[in-house]
Structures are given as C-alpha cells and as structure tokens.
Amino acid sequence: MSADVNRRVLPGFGLSLGYASAYMSVLILIPIAAVLLKSSTLSWADFVDAVWTDRARAAYALTLGASFVAALVNVPFGVLIAWVLVRYSFPGRRILDAIIDLPFALPTAVAGLVYSSLYVKKGWLGQYLVPLGIEGAYSRLAIVLVLTFIGLPFIVRAVQPVLAELEAEVEEAAACLGATRWQTFWRVLIPTLLPATVTGFALAFARGIGEYGSVVFVSGNMPFKTEIAPVLVVASLESFHYADAAAIAVVMLAMSFSLLVAINLLERWTKRHGYT
Amino acid sequence: MATPDAAAAVRRAQEDPAAVRWALVATALLIVGVLVVIPMVNVFYEALARGPGAYWDALVNDPDTLASIRLTLIVAPTAVLLNVVFGLAAAWAIARFRFRGRALFTSMIDLPFAVSPVVAGLSLMLIFGLQGWLGPWLREEGIKIVFATPGLILATAFVTFPFVARELLPVMESIGSEEEIAGVSLGARGWQIFREITVPNIKWGLLYGIILCNARAMGEFGAVYVVSGHITGQTDTLPLRVEKLFQEYNMAGAFAAASLLSGLALVTLGIKTGLEWKQRRDTAARAREVTEDLVVAAADAAASAATAGAPAAGPVAPSANGDHATAAAASVPTIRLVPRDNASDTNGAARREEGAGVGIAIRNVTKRFGEFTALDDVSIDVPHGELVALLGPSGSGKTTLLRIIAGLEAADHGTIHYEDVDTTHRSPRDRNVGFVFQHYALFRHMTVFDNVAFPLRVRKWKRDAIEHRVAELLRLIQLDTLGNQVPSQLSGGQRQRVALARALAASPKVLLLDEPFGALDAKVRAELRQWLRRLHDEIHVTSVFVTHDQEEAFEVSDRIVVMNHGRIEQVGSPEEVFEHPANGFVMDFLGNVNVFHGRVEGGRAVAGGFELAYPDYPHREAKPATVYVRPHELEIDRIAGGPGSLRAEVLRINPAGSSVKVELLARDFGLPLNVVLAPERYVQLQIRAGDDVYVFPKRVRVFVQDYSI
Numbered sequence: 001m002s003a004d005v006n007r008r009v010l011p012g013f014g015l016s017l018g019y020a021s022a023y024m025s026v027l028i029l030i031p032i033a034a035v036l037l038k039s040s041t042l043s044w045a046d047f048v049d050a051v052w053t054d055r056a057r058a059a060y061a062l063t064l065g066a067s068f069v070a071a072l073v074n075v076p077f078g079v080l081i082a083w084v085l086v087r088y089s090f091p092g093r094r095i096l097d098a099i100i101d102l103p104f105a106l107p108t109a110v111a112g113l114v115y116s117s118l119y120v121k122k123g124w125l126g127q128y129l130v131p132l133g134i135e136g137a138y139s140r141l142a143i144v145l146v147l148t149f150i151g152l153p154f155i156v157r158a159v160q161p162v163l164a165e166l167e168a169e170v171e172e173a174a175a176c177l178g179a180t181r182w183q184t185f186w187r188v189l190i191p192t193l194l195p196a197t198v199t200g201f202a203l204a205f206a207r208g209i210g211e212y213g214s215v216v217f218v219s220g221n222m223p224f225k226t227e228i229a230p231v232l233v234v235a236s237l238e239s240f241h242y243a244d245a246a247a248i249a250v251v252m253l254a255m256s257f258s259l260l261v262a263i264n265l266l267e268r269w270t271k272r273h274g275y276t
Numbered sequence: 277m278a279t280p281d282a283a284a285a286v287r288r289a290q291e292d293p294a295a296v297r298w299a300l301v302a303t304a305l306l307i308v309g310v311l312v313v314i315p316m317v318n319v320f321y322e323a324l325a326r327g328p329g330a331y332w333d334a335l336v337n338d339p340d341t342l343a344s345i346r347l348t349l350i351v352a353p354t355a356v357l358l359n360v361v362f363g364l365a366a367a368w369a370i371a372r373f374r375f376r377g378r379a380l381f382t383s384m385i386d387l388p389f390a391v392s393p394v395v396a397g398l399s400l401m402l403i404f405g406l407q408g409w410l411g412p413w414l415r416e417e418g419i420k421i422v423f424a425t426p427g428l429i430l431a432t433a434f435v436t437f438p439f440v441a442r443e444l445l446p447v448m449e450s451i452g453s454e455e456e457i458a459g460v461s462l463g464a465r466g467w468q469i470f471r472e473i474t475v476p477n478i479k480w481g482l483l484y485g486i487i488l489c490n491a492r493a494m495g496e497f498g499a500v501y502v503v504s505g506h507i508t509g510q511t512d513t514l515p516l517r518v519e520k521l522f523q524e525y526n527m528a529g530a531f532a533a534a535s536l537l538s539g540l541a542l543v544t545l546g547i548k549t550g551l552e553w554k555q556r557r558d559t560a561a562r563a564r565e566v567t568e569d570l571v572v573a574a575a576d577a578a579a580s581a582a583t584a585g586a587p588a589a590g591p592v593a594p595s596a597n598g599d600h601a602t603a604a605a606a607s608v609p610t611i612r613l614v615p616r617d618n619a620s621d622t623n624g625a626a627r628r629e630e631g632a633g634v635g636i637a638i639r640n641v642t643k644r645f646g647e648f649t650a651l652d653d654v655s656i657d658v659p660h661g662e663l664v665a666l667l668g669p670s671g672s673g674k675t676t677l678l679r680i681i682a683g684l685e686a687a688d689h690g691t692i693h694y695e696d697v698d699t700t701h702r703s704p705r706d707r708n709v710g711f712v713f714q715h716y717a718l719f720r721h722m723t724v725f726d727n728v729a730f731p732l733r734v735r736k737w738k739r740d741a742i743e744h745r746v747a748e749l750l751r752l753i754q755l756d757t758l759g760n761q762v763p764s765q766l767s768g769g770q771r772q773r774v775a776l777a778r779a780l781a782a783s784p785k786v787l788l789l790d791e792p793f794g795a796l797d798a799k800v801r802a803e804l805r806q807w808l809r810r811l812h813d814e815i816h817v818t819s820v821f822v823t824h825d826q827e828e829a830f831e832v833s834d835r836i837v838v839m840n841h842g843r844i845e846q847v848g849s850p851e852e853v854f855e856h857p858a859n860g861f862v863m864d865f866l867g868n869v870n871v872f873h874g875r876v877e878g879g880r881a882v883a884g885g886f887e888l889a890y891p892d893y894p895h896r897e898a899k900p901a902t903v904y905v906r907p908h909e910l911e912i913d914r915i916a917g918g919p920g921s922l923r924a925e926v927l928r929i930n931p932a933g934s935s936v937k938v939e940l941l942a943r944d945f946g947l948p949l950n951v952v953l954a955p956e957r958y959v960q961l962q963i964r965a966g967d968d969v970y971v972f973p974k975r976v977r978v979f980v981q982d983y984s985i
Contacts, residue, residue: 006373009457009684009704011466017369023362027434028387031399038402077307084304088297098549102312105541107495109515110534113522114315117322124318149311210392213497217522230394230498237398237502242407249395260390264383
C-alpha cells in the first residue's frame with residue numbers, strides 16, 4: 001500500500017532509481033559481465049586448461065584451505081571476544097571494542113607489511129617462534145595468520161549484537177529450571193548464537209578468498225606452495241593472457257558467489273526462525 | 277548497532293566466578309594483543325626506529341612517496357564522493373518506494389563484497405584496457421583510463437561501492453517516510469524535502485558511511501594494483517608505494533608510508549567510535565525519556581481510572597467523571613480567536629468569508645488494493661466549516677478515504693472537490709491541506725518553532741510574517757514558551773498540538789486528522805478532545821477526522837459518517853446516528869446493545885421471548901428480523917408485565933460509577949442480558965445476585981432482514 005502512496009507523494013523515484021541503476025551498471029555489472037564474456041571466448045577445452053592446471057588447483061586449494069582455517073580459528077576467538085565485550089565490565093573494555101574494527105580500517109598492504117616483518121627470524125615474534133620451528137612468514141602459516149587478522153572483526157561484530165539483545169531472563173529461566181551454568185551455555189546460548197556465528201564465519205571466509213594485498217606480502221608467492229588464486233589472476237594478466245585471467249576469475253567468482261548466496265539464505269532462514 | 281546494556285551486563289557478570297571472568301578477559305586481550313595491537317605498535321616502531329629525521333626523509337624527501345600521498349588524496353575522496361551520490365540515490369529509491377526487482381536490486385549492492393579486488397581490477401582492464409572493449413577507441417581519442425588516475429578512481433569506487441548505501445539503507449528505513457510525507461502535505465517540493473528533512477535526519481549515518489568508505493578507499497590495494505600499471509610517481513597510490521618500497525627492500529620507506537596509512541586508520545576508528553558513543557548516548561537519552569513518559573502516562577491512567585471509574589458505556593450515559601471533567605476544563609485555558617484569514621492578509625491575499633457551502637465534496641470514490649475493496653463508491657458532502665468524523669472499525673476504509681481526500685492516495689474512480697475546485701489530480705502539496713498524522717510526524721531535528729514555520733518557509737513567506745504567524749499559533753496551542761524545544765522534549769499531548777499548529781500554519785482550506793488522539797493516554801485524550809472542539813468553534817476550518825472510538829466521534833464532531841467494509845452505513849448528526857441508527861451495524865457499533873434474533877409477522881415482532889407490536893410490518897408472511905435494545909432501554913421489575921416481559925435471573929451487579937450495570941440470564945431462552953439502571957431505581961428495586969426478576973424493553977429497534985440479499 002505504501003508503494004503507491006510514496007510514488008504518488010514523494011518526489012524523485014525515477015531520478016534516484018535511474019541514477020543508481022545506471023551507476024551500478026557502469027561501475028559493477030558491465031565489468032563483471034565483461035569477465036564472464038571474456039572467459040567465454042575460450043573453448044571448453046581451453047577453459048579447462050586455463051583453470052585446471054596443477055598449479056591452479058594448488059592455488060585454489062590453498063586459497064580455500066587457508067581462508068577456511070583462518071575463519072574457523074576466528075570462531076572461538078570471535079565468540080570469546082564478543083562474550084567478554086558484552087558480558088563483563090573491565091578496564092579498557094571500550095578501547096578493546098574500538099580496536100576490534102582495526103582490521104576493517106587498516107589498509108591490507110600495511111597488514112601484510114607488518115605481518116611479514118613480525119614473524120621473520122629477527123622479528124618481534126619470529127625470534128621466539130622460528131627456533132621452535134614455527135615459520136610465521138613466507139609460509140602457508142603466514143597466509144593463515146594474516147587472514148585471521150583480516151577476518152577477526154567479522155565474527156565479533158556478527159555475534160556481539162545477538163548476545164547483547166539476548167534477554168537475561170532466558171538464562172535466568174534456564175537456571176531456575178535447574179540447568180547449571182555450563183548446561184545453560186551449551187543448551188541455550190550456543191544454539192542462539194549459532195546462526196550469527198555461521199554468518200560471521202561465512203563473511204570472514206568469503207573475505208579471505210578474495211584477499212590479495214596482505215597475502216602477497218607475507219606468502220612469498222611460490223607456485224604450488226604459497227601462491228593463492230588472486231596471484232594467479234595477476235600473473236596471467238601481467239603476461240597478457242587476459243582470457244586465462246578471466247577464466248580463473250570466473251572460478252573465483254563462482255566460489256564467492258555461492259558463499260554470498262549461502263549467507264543470504266542463512267540470514268533469511270535466521271529471520272524466519274526469529275533469531276533476530 | 278550493539279547497545280550493550282551496561283547494568284544488565286554487570287549483573288549477569290556476577291554469575292560467573294571471578295577466576296573464569298578474568299581468565300576469559302585475559303584470553304581475549306591476549307588474542308587481540310597478538311593479532312592487532314603488536315602489529316600496530318610494530319608499524320610505528322619500525323617507522324620511527326631510525327629517528328624522526330630519517331622518518332621525515334623517508335616521507336617528505338622521497339618525491340615518489342610524496343606523489344603517492346597526493347594521488348591517494350585525489351583518488352580516495354573522488355571515489356567516496358561517487359559512492360555517496362550513489363548511496364543517497366539508492367537508499368532513497370529502495371527505502372522510500374516499492375518497485376519490481378527491489379529485492380534483487382538491494383542484494384546487488386553487495387556484489388563487490390563477493391568479488392575479489394583483483395577480479396574487480398581485471399574486469400575494468402577488460403573494458404578500458406588496451407586489449408579491452410573500449411581500449412582501442414579510447415586510445416584514438418587520447419583518453420587514458422587504466423594506468424592513469426581515472427582507472428584508479430574507478431577501481432577504488434568499485435571496491436568501496438557498497439559502503440555508503442549499506443549504512444544509509446537501515447537508517448532511512450528505520451526513520452520512515454512519515455516526516456517526508458508530512459513535508460509534502462505542508463507544501464514542500466522535491467529538493468526542499470530532501471535537503472531539509474531527509475539529510476538532517478540521516479546525517480550521522482551518512483557521516484559513518486563516508487568514514488568507512490574512505491578508510492577502505494585509502495587502503496585499497498588489489499584492484500588498484502591491477503589497473504595502475506605501476507608507473508612510479510604517477511600511478512602508485514600510497515598502499516602501492518608501500519609494496520614497491522617493500523619489494524626494493526627499502527623497509528624504512530615502506531614503514532614510514534605504512535605508518536601514515538595506519539595513522540589514518542586510527543583516526544577513522546576514533547571518529548567511528550566517537551559517533552557510536554554519541555549514538556548510544558542519544559539512544560539511552562531517548563530511552564530514558566520514553567520511560568519517563570510511560571511513568572507519567574501510567575500515573576495519569578491510574579489517576580483517571582480512580583476519578584472516572586469505569587468508562588461510560590455510551591455517550592448519552594450520564595458522565596461519571598464529574599470532577600475529572602471539571603479538572604480537564606480548568607486545565608484548558610481560553611483560546612484566542614484566530615480567524616483563518618489572518619495569515620492570508622499578511623501574505624497580501626485577501627479572501628472573503630464563504631457562505632455555508634460544501635467544503636469537501638467526495639463523489640463516487642472507489643479504491644481497491646489488489647482483491648481488497650477498501651472503498652466502494654463512496655460519496656459524501658462535508659459542509660463548509662464543519663467538523664466531521666469518519667467512524668468505523670479497522671478495515672472499514674475510513675483512513676483510506678482520509679488519505680484520498682488529502683491526496684496521499686489516489687482513488688481508482690471518483691472525484692474530490694475542495695469547495696468548487698476539483699483537486700482529484702492535484703498533488704497533496706498543491707491542495708492547501710492541513711494533515712495531522714497519527715504519530716504526529718514532527719520533524720525531529722527541528723525545534724517547535726521551526727516545525728510550525730516549515731510550511732511558511734517553503735511558501736517563501738517573509739521572515740517577520742513567519743515570526744508573527746508562528747508566535748500566534750504557538751499562543752493558540754498554549755506552547756508559546758516552548759518554541760525552542762525539539763519534539764523529543766515534549767509530551768505526547770504537546771506534540772499533538774504542535775502537529776496541529778503546523779497543519780494550520782498555512783491557513784489550509786481543509787484540515788484532516790488521522791486518529792488524532794489514538795496514541796495518547798486516556799486523560800490527555802479527554803482534554804485534547806474538548807480542546808479540539810473549542811478550537812474548531814473558533815476557527816471554523818472544514819475538518820475531517822478519522823476515529824474508531826465512537827465516544828470521541830460523538831464528543832467532538834458536528835456530523836458523523838459511519839463506515840463499514842468500504843461503504844457508508846449512515847451519515848448524520850450525533851443525535852440522529854445514535855437515536856435513529858439506520859441499520860443493525862450502526863446500532864451495534866455505537867455502544868453496548870442487546871441483540872435478539874427472531875422474526876416479524878402480522879404486525880408483531882417475536883424475538884428471544886419478547887413479543888412486541890411492530891406495525892411497520894403488517895404482512896402475514898414471517899420474515900427473519902433482529903431486535904436491538906440498548907442496556908439503558910431495558911427495565912427490570914419484580915412482577916411480570918405481560919407478553920412483552922421476560923423472566924431472568926440476576927447474575928452479577930456492578931454498582932460502580934454513575935449507573936448500575938446488571939447482568940442477567942433469561943434461562944428459558946439461554947439469553948444473556950445487559951441492563952443499565954439509574955442508581956435510584958436500583959435502590960428502589962433492591963435486587964441481588966440470584967434473584968428472579970422480569971425484564972421488559974422500554975424501547976426497541978427492529979431491523980428486518982432484506983429479501984434482496
């Protein structure tokens with residue numbers, strides 16, 4: 001009902017929608033279509049050759065694997081930090097709350113630069129870790145580390161509001177019904193926080209798959225070992241194999257789109273089941 | 277935004293043992309320390325390790341780094357500006373209108389989140405690059421996009437595309453369009469609405485979006501890396517410069533540049549946190565106000581319940597709330613007369629007083645929403661200067677009709693005339709209508725004075741004329757001392773009066789009020805009703821108001837239009853409608869009534885044990901009929917009174933208030949009855965629960981069911 005009302009009463013429907021659509025088409029949609037079209041200039045065999053070489057497969061596996069592990073590590077980290085921020089008052093709580101967003105705000109190149117210098121043999125942390133055999137720079141571990149940094153805010157910020165809005169009564173009710181604190185945590189809190197946690201996980205995962213700036217600094221970009229998929233795209237581009245680059249880009253798009261769709265479905269499901 | 281309730285957090289924290297608490301806090305601090313704090317400190321340490329002189333050298337005395345700083349300061353703000361314009365347009369379109377593909381459009385805003393920055397850069401290369409679609413043509417024309425500043429801007433804009441729109445959308449949706457629609461009804465036009473109502477309301481969300489967008493834009497790496505072409509001193513933004521220095525093993529230079537970017541990130545965080553705290557404080561302040569309002573309202577409700585007793589059953593029932601009514605009257609000071617032509621005179625336009633013609637003519641108005649018919653061929657004349665109530669249950673179409681009169685909704689068929697001007701196809705802003713919204717729709721960022729002045733400012737009144745007029749109106753609503761307050765500082769009743777003053781400011785031809793007292797508590801509502809009635813007696817503007825409360829309609833209006841299922845059931849003065857209801861619906865809707873189903877035949881009506889003369893139906897053939905008797909039109913007696921009386925058992929007696937309510941049951945027919953007795957009669961009868969008595973009607977209304985259905 002408000003539809004007709006507003007279009008009749010409020011001005012600017014055509015202008016705003018028209019401009020927004022045109023801008024979105026020029027900046028986002030047409031370029032993405034160009035990637036798809038460019039890759040379709042390859043025959044199926046060429047496409048497979050471009051995207052399914054041993055080197056490319058190793059890069060996909062590393063990209064997916066490192067992003068997955070980093071997002072997974074962030075689950076307990078993120079839930080713990082959100083819990084502490086919402087439930088406890090301690091000196092520096094507000095500063096901690098603000099600092100959580102730093103990975104959003106910090107340029108990825110800076111993150112890459114500093115992570116690569118921290119974990120080398122002479123670095124602040126590397127001097128203790130390298131003698132133990134933990135190579136935190138120019139290794140797969142380095143990629144996981146920096147992606148953990150990048151992904152940290154996603155889960156904290158997804159879980160925090162849900163935890164904050166959770167009514168104390170729910171926990172008090174559980175306690176009155178005879179549940180121990182631990183039982184309350186497992187049977188009441190965890191199921192309630194699960195959808196938000198999964199959403200945060202998926203966001204961090206998706207971000208990790210596309211991440212480029214920080215990883216190129218810390219990984220060393222060695223084919224088969226520490227080369228991620230975005231580096232492959234750049235490599236193909238720099239050798240002027242545009243169609244190959246586009247083909248690999250299509251595979252990456254497919255990965256991140258399916259994640260985005262999954263997140264959307266999850267959010268819809270969550271809304272329907274009244275979690276938010 | 278998360279707004280952790282500090283008190284609740286602390287209270288719940290006590291449940292966990294201190295050791296657990298501190299262990300968890302320490303773990304969290306350790307994680308954040310290792311992942312975030314140490315790297316951050318390290319950046320500045322490395323940058324300054326060789327002393328401030330070396331730092332200065334690395335930044336300012338390196339012309340390429342200086343050039344990259346300059347480039348970043350061009351690229352990022354330009355990309356942000358592009359995305360701000362887009363974000364405003366997209367949020368306006370999505371949050372204010374419904375259209376085909378709206379959900380798809382909304383989710384497409386997130387697309388760049390799912391695209392790796394490198395792929396974003398690649399996609400731009402495929403279009404603007406030398407081997408791209410437009411590449412050869414661009415080269416011929418001498419336009420450089422990739423490997424030049426425009427390409428960097430496009431790549432940055434691509435990656436930061438969603439930020440502003442994403443921040444604005446929820447803000448605009450939660451604010452709602454009521455204030456903007458109010459702006460239109462007060463005569464404001466496109467840009468005026470956007471500039472003076474929308475932008476002030478969303479300014480914090482907008483700032484927040486700009487800050488986030490800018491942080492990402494300054495730091496963007498992957499996409500600009502692909503399109504930059506790495507021309508040192510020309511296409512290296514600051515992050516790209518960091519990478520280049522890193523590749524050249526110039527760590528001092530790399531960290532110096534990185535420290536600059538980190539500083540920017542910290543400033544961003546600082547501003548963001550400040551905004552959030554401010555927002556949290558505002559929310560908390562608002563919450564406190566609401567709580568106080570509720571406390572006041574609860575106290576008022578308790579007070580009025582104590583003085584008024586049970587709400588009166590019908591408007592003609594003698595009022596129980598004698599002291600309450602006096603109190604209300606005393607608290608409504610006298611209203612100064614403000615002829616409605618006053619303002620037009622100051623505006624230079626003379627208008628003569630019209631005679632008692634038609635103020636609003638509604639002709640054959642029909643409105644459907646899909647399958648649902650909200651209004652079915654409705655025609656009403658509202659006499660000039662009268663106050664008319666549209667009364668009906670929810671879903672009866674009364675609000676739709678009001679909105680069509682205002683022009684906020686378009687009728688499918690039919691016409692609306694104001695006096696003798698056809699306004700059917702006019703925009704609400706050109707109708708010169710005053711509309712009072714149910715939830716007031718006051719402009720929350722403007723003071724009371726500015727709210728009332730708004731319709732005058734958009735009509736380009738002179739400054740002193742505005743001041744004069746607004747002062748006059750504020751005196752009229754008795755808020756002349758509160759001109760500098762903002763709406764959130766006012767009580768519900770005061771807000772309602774401001775809304776009314778604002779609607780009256782431009783001397784509208786027609787005043788429309790949508791459930792004007794619906795959101796107020798009982799006592800304030802009673803006061804405002806009398807106030808509105810007296811105000812209307814002074815200014816005589818043709819007025820229509822919507823209500824579902826029959827008491828309100830009877831108390832305030834000159835004329836009542838009873839509506840049901842999109843049709844008009846009856847139009848008439850309060851007395852006419854109450855004393856001579858046109859049909860069973862009107863009878864039933866206007867207060868309590870006893871309903872008996874039965875039949876009419878041969879000049880008699882038989883229903884529920886009563887037998888009455890009904891000369892209106894002399895035919896022999898029986899016809900189903902319904903008999904309605906109001907509770908105060910039933911009489912109770914100890915002795916039977918012939919075939920017109922009914923034996924019943926007294927179930928319950930409620931003697932509170934000015935009349936005595938008696939519930940009975942006619943056992944022979946299984947019929948519950950409600951009777952209202954005068955207290956003297958009750959004393960005289962001396963009935964008690966369990967007594968057997970006789971009930972007979974003093975007055976009935978019989979509605980014979982129509983064959984034609």
